[in-house]
Amino acid sequence: MTVPVPADTDVAAAPQRAGRRKRTITLARTLAVAIGGLVAIAVAAVLAIYWTTAARTTFDLLTTQAEIGVASVEAQLRQHLEPVSNALGSLALMLQQDRLDADDASRFSTILTGALAASPQVNSIAYLTEDMHVRGVSRQPDGTYYSFDNKDDSDRGREALAEAAGKVGSYWGEILYLGDGPHATVLNLRQPVRRDGQLVGVMFAVVTVQDLSKFLARVSSDPSQVPFILYGDDRVLAHPRMAADPPPASVAEPLPRLDQIGDDLLAALWTKGTPVTVRNPRVRIREVEMGDKDEIFLYRKIYGFGPTPLTLGIHVPGDAVGAEVQRVFRAGLAGLAVMVLAIVVGVFVGRMIARPVRAFSDQARAVGTLDFGKLKPLPGSVFKELNEGAQAFNTMLVGLRWLETYVPKSLVRRLIVKGDGEDVVSIERILTVMFTDIANFSGAAERLPAARIAAYLNEHFALLGRCVEAEGGTIDKFIGDCLMAFWGAPEKMKDHAPRAARAALAIAAAMRAENDRRAAVGRPRLRLRIGLHSGPVVVGNIGAPGRTNYTIVGDTVNIGNRLEQLGKVLSRDDDTTILISAETAALLGPEFVMESLGPRRVRGRHGEVEIFRLTGLKPAA
Structure with missing residues (x-):
């Protein structure tokens, strides 16, 4: 005999019999408390180790922080400059496919203005044709744009075309000095333009040194850290001091020397700086002492922004840095090992206990719905009580499968729902x-x-x-x-x-x-x-x-x-x-x-x- 139950009936929602339900705590919560206790013990051990070695920790911790700071500045620098390549590549592709005509002055200026507006880090975009014409758009200090179309018979223009003939994709050219004014010295990204395999021109995207210094000043989150970028070893490409008042520049010296930007400690980097040996291969450290000042410089070489490698770094006050690195490093490793061990052991034990209990709960829920066809025998457990429970459940399962042949399951479902x-x-x-x-x-x-x-x-x-x-x-x-x-x-x-x-x-x-x-x-x-x-x-x-x-x-x-x-x-x-x-x-x-x-x-x-x-x-x- 079977009794139909409405499709929306939830057997699990059957009302409890009279009486207050006994308050319970979930196994997951119990395990969380247990694991949390283990972690608390681990943290206490780490703190104990830390306080016993507190006088020896500062240098290594700040060195790690500074290395992260250098890496962060590098990442933001690449994020700042590398999108320029995408914009320039799109314009070059339009020129190569004749979807953009440089001789159509109005449309060409409009397209370049749009590209410039979408790239705030770029000051100018220009196109040098094979007949030595330079057409482009530049951003004014007040935010407006102006177009230009000039004849360039300089050796620099011919050298740029000759260099581009041997290039395939975009590349950063040498530092250029374009004239008087705060935006005279620039980095420039170049993109060869070809038709039918022949070079017909070069696209330029110009980023001024002053704008790069402003960007560097913005990305410095710690006032005690001073970021800088050197062009090679002896010229300063970007520095927060150059954002507001860049030193004078010329064709012969487009970039200032280290001693020309007003940072005396940076000027003494190579002459008075003492190398510090560290295990981190991604960063170099020098300590500069001048009178009562002690400064730590952290730097690394970066490539891909021109023919000359750049030196990207920061310097921080040395009075916040200790000298004994190895002991704090060992202490940190010991504390970390304790924490990891506590978590691994807690999670392992918790899973061993929770896995059979969760399986039993799932199977018991299937029993509540009388869907015996979905029931599976429970596996054994290394824990005696759980293993005995699994054996008892499996014995019950055999009886239930015989019983469902004769018992009207739908009527039983109704009784479970009604409860009375x-x-x-x-x-x-x-x-x-x-x-x-x-x-x-x-x-x-x-x-x-x-x-x-x-x-x-x-x-x-x-x-x-x-x-x-x-x-x-x-x-x-x-x-x-x-x-x-x-x-x-x-x-x-x-x-x-x-x-x-x-x-x-x-x-x-x-x-x-x-x-x-x-x-x-x-x-x-x-x-x-x-x-x-x-x-x-x-x-x-x-x-x-x-x-x-x-x-x-x-x-x-x-x-x-x-x-x-x-x-x-x-x-x-x-x-x-x-x-x-x-x-x-x-x-x-x-x-x-x-x-x-x-x-x-x-x-x-x-x-x-x-x-x-x-x-x-x-x-x-």
Whole structure:
């Protein structure tokens, strides 16, 4: 027997029985506390090690911070300058594909102005043609733009074209001095422009040294750290002091020397700086002492911004730096090892405990939904209690899989949801009952082996069960080749008769299809009788204390059974004969097609019963 449960019913949401729920704590929280305790012990050990070596820690920590600072400045410098290559490459591609014409002064100026507006780090974009014309757009100090178109017969222009002939992609050229003013000295990115493999010009993107110094001043997050960029070893390319007041420059000396920018400590970097040996290969350190000043310089070489390597670095006050690096390094490693060990051990133990518990929880949840097909045996555990629990669960699982063959799972689901069992108390209710029977099956079964009879009945009842449950019916029992089902309990249904009638018609259609398949392989067609009757019944748990069935009893049940048996007399040459009582017919809508067979006497009942033959549904309008 199965009982339908609404699709949105959540078995897990079943109400608890009366009484306050016991407060619990999750295993995950317990493990978190345990792991946190281990980590706390580890941190305490690290702190103890740290305080015992506090006087020896400063230098190494600040050296690491400074190295990170140098790396951060380098990363931001590349992020600042490398996008220029993308913008220049796009313009060069447009020129190469004739989508941009340098001779169209208006459109060429508009395109370059847009590219310049999208690249705030660029001061000018220009195009040097093979006939020595320079056309471009430059940004003014007030933020406006002006276009220029000049003839350039200088040796520098011809050298630029000759150099570009041997290049493929974009590249940074040498430092240029373009004239008077704060933006005279510039870095320049160059992009050869070719058509049909021949060089036709060079695109230039210009970044001024002053703008680069302003950028360097902005990226310095620590006021005590002074960033700088050297061009080679003896010229200053960018320095915060050059952002507001750059030193004078000329064609011969486009960049200032180290002693020309007002940073005395930087000027003494190579002359008075003492190298400091460190293990980090990515950074070099020099210590400069001048009078009462002590400064630490950290720097590295970077490449890819011109023919001359750049030296990128920062310098920090030396009075904040200790001298004994190795001891603090060992202390840090020891503390780190303790912390890592605590976390690894805590997580490992936590997983060993939580894994079988989580598996048990998942399987127990499947038991709560009565979906025994998804249950899997639990693996064993190295922990005795968990291993015994897994063995007990697996033993229970064997019993549950046998039990689900006989227990009506849908009814049990309903009881779990309700929690109080009120729906299985015997009550009187009006519902519709169905009986089915295969005509002459007993005689045919005598000639068949038992296994074949059982196989056919299983297939037959599965077919009928799908039709009944599709309309929300409850299968009460199977009696030989007969099926008994009803509608209206345990769920109350106002339309129990129409549901039963639709299920009967669905069974008739399924039997017709099944008989067509039998006929196709030369097997005889089977005839099915169905009886439907509506009326009052007693429904609920009925039986002995040790064996109870959820079923219905009453005269309505007897009449339904007699209607099915009456099909022996009133059946036609149809695969399925459906007989219904007047009580059921009165509850059906006009969409059902019925044929009155008049009053008939049924065995076991005084008087006559009005009988109808149910034949189908009217087509939808």
